[in-house]
Amino acid sequence: MKEQQAKCKTNVMGVKDSMSILSGKWKLHILGTLLMHDKLRFMELQRILGDISAKVLSKELRDLELNQLVIRTELDGAVVAVEYAISPFGITLTPVIQALANWGNTYRKEIIQQMEKNKG
Template sequence: MEILSGKWKFHILGTLMERDHLRFMDLLREVDGIGTKMLAKELQDMEMNQLVSRTILDTRPVTVQYSLTEFGKTLNPIIDEIIRWGNEYRSSIVGKEKQV
């Protein structure tokens, strides 16, 4: 759980699951509310834990691209199940609010 702890990791992983790979600035735009330093830190943590791979492209200026590793892709069913649970929970809460 420590590897996935924090406010942003699930959002970053989910974004990378939707897209095959993303450049740093694209991830920054997609993950609403995260700052540059925090995104860099979270990506570095996930790269260290072999969930995300980092590829430096030979461009001017240098472009860095991130994608899920094969190990990172194994989180897909777990994250999908958490999303499903969250949607059901939200629906149950909204339903209770309407009954009150």
């Protein structure tokens, strides 16, 4: 029984730690987008994500960089340009993000089917 409780406590702690790093409206969107692209500049990323302000995107990218999920690279040139890429540590989230996407797609289909069923 104590072994099971210890395992449960460890799992809960792991989920809590993960959620503290990944929580928020945009972090998983940002990571998923960077997983699909090699590197993106700030404005490219903002355009792909859509309805996100520069201030929010900047904050989320800073958090992801601090947690070593994203790599920020300043490019040489007359104008300061910055590229963002997923880090090796961030790449380890690929199966998690893919599982969430699959779950969301399945759930959305079921909700739409249920709504159509209730109309008729």
